[in-house]
Amino acid sequence: MPRFLPFAALRYAAVDHLARLIAPPYDVLSDADLDHYLASDEHNITHVDVPRGGEGRYQIAAETLADWRGAGVLVTDERPSFTLYRLAFTDETGEAREIVGVLGGLEVVDVDAGGVLPHERTTPKASTDRLDLTRATQANLSPIWGLSLAPGLAALLAEPGEPVGEVVEGGVTHRVERVSDPERIAAISAAIGTDDVLIADGHHRYGISRTYRDEVRGATGRTDTPAEETLAFVSELVADQLSVAAIHRLYDRMYAEFSHTFHLTEMGRPTPETLAAMQNEGFLVLYTRDRTYRLDPIPGAFHEIRSLDGAWLEHTLGDVPVTYQHGLAETIAAVDDGRAEAAVLIRPVSVAEIERTAREGLLMPPKSTFFTPKLKTGFVVRPL
Template identity: 60%
Template sequence: MPRFSGFRAVRYAAEPYDTDPYELLIAPPYDVLSEAQAAGYRERHPHNITHLDLPVGPDRYTRAGELYRRWLADGVLVADEVPTLTIYRLRFRDATGSLRSIAGVVGGLEVVDEGTAPDSKGGVLPHERTTPKASTDRLDLTRATQANLSPVWGLSLSSGLTELLVEPAEPIAAVHDHDEFPDGVEHVIERITDPERIAAIAAIIAADDVLIADGHHRYGVARTYRDEVRSRTGRRDTAAEATLAFVSELVEDQLSVAAIHRLYRGVDLDQLRTALARCFELVPIGRPDQDTLSRMEADGFLTLITPDGAYALTPRPGAFDGMRRLDGLWLEHTFADVDAEVSYQHGVDEVLSAVESGAAAAGILIRPVSVAEIERTAREGLLMPPKSTFFTPKLKTGFVIRDLTD
């Protein structure tokens, strides 16, 4: 089972920011920000985390590393005096209007080797196949800063973690933002210094597998970086043996899982329709909107969007017998013989825009994966198709940094 441990977390110093709240210093994760959005966060404050996490220009990684060390030397960032864990609470209303509260803990999660069976990964399991990424951006940044800036999101399959996080700890920050939901999300950060409580939390997480919900690429980068450190130092006891991770319990009432829809390019629309007709009944419907997603879940259909209209895709009897109830898997089966470029998009409006503008030949709206299916897939050591789940809300970057120097 995976080791989970406290560490001397690096945080923004409290004193200089009495009048500059955390809202000016933190940012959404690097992989959800456009260039324009990232630039906007850099303009918020000269110490905003995007100056480190999304550097720009020539020698940007070298400069990010130099800036990180300067902030440490100048006291902009300070390390906790003792190893700590950090409780991270998120409170929000989801797309259905239901009030949700997620409680997780930020610490150092063991970096284990990649494998195909659960016992070969040391208890840290991917839950979906990942798409190849040619960019070495995160690896180059990690090498230059020698720090983990953005946490992986892990789901603990062990019961009892939520209960251990009920008691409040030392308040660090409380930020309310409107990045993802109309009513906003409250991000509450608390520091745990009690060694006994830290040990109890670590023991609960180590008692069962941890499923990577978000951050597969970051975890893979941590593995590469760990191997580089091992090769360079000959040691297996450095900070690189773990990576920054937020771990919450896999319980349905805490998780908000959205779908990631499909866009298809480089394919003839008639060929796409013919393939779909073998597995689905196509029924014309009106222009999709947010209410369409609710009807899809209630009535059991997917939605095809084309330049000439939208269609409800209802599975034909027997078309997917023996297959898991995953829309992404059904579409992979349906288009097994179709040569098309597939990309992924979160929002209904964005899918409509891509199709109507001609940027995509067609789009298909799919339904979110259930928490029960996520756990079943993990327990059976299986992988979902790429981009099967989109966990919300997103964790902010900048509340906790994990230094990798020894």
């Protein structure tokens, strides 16, 4: 089972101005978003986490981080701590939710070693951006999101810690609290260490942490450096907290193969109410610029296929080119604008199915889940 350890965190000193200093994770920022956050404050975390420029941008990011530490913009906790991170929001159905997790150092394990598990197959990324940035800054900047299968973790995190910041943005309240009591730290660490942790978001970052760890081991001959763990937000895999959205599929043409496994019934243009009906009645939706079809599985067509919409589509279409888009309006727009010929709207994967797949040691198709809201970058930086 994985180690989960406290560390002496780097935090912004100006806690009253955190809204200007933190940002969404690098991989969801458009160019316009990045312009906004870079301009919001000269010390916004994006100046380090998403550096612009040529080949020297990573070294500039490292120098910027060092300058901030020297000037007291970022200060180091006096002793190792965990950071409770609470996200309060209203989900797509109008239900109020609060996710509570803990930021700490999650063990970096080898592929197939167990303890920290992927929950879906990942699409390859050729970019070395995160690795180059980690090498230069010697810091973990953006946390991965891990889902602990350990029962009772959420209850263990319910008690507040020492408040160290709060930001409200996009209808989500992000609140962070420091936990430095040794007994509570030990209890949290022990609880997470009793069962597997699934990577919900940040598979690429976790893989980069493994490469960086191996480089440090090769350079130092040691296996006790901070590179043995990586910054992670770990929350319990419980349905009443998590909000899992679907990631819809875009295709470059309309495929006749849909009729091999689905009954196609023409219907009206999809609306938010359609998404609710899909979950209640068990159908998918095929959208083109000319027509919309309800896709009802033909009885027996998926007899030996796992009951996942993504798996059904892979079985139906094989390895045809596909791209991914979350959000109903954004998916429909991609077809209407001619960026795709057809879209298939799928249903969110249930928390029970996520756990069942993990317990059986299986992987879901790529882009099966989209966990919301997204964690902010900048509340905590973990030095390496």
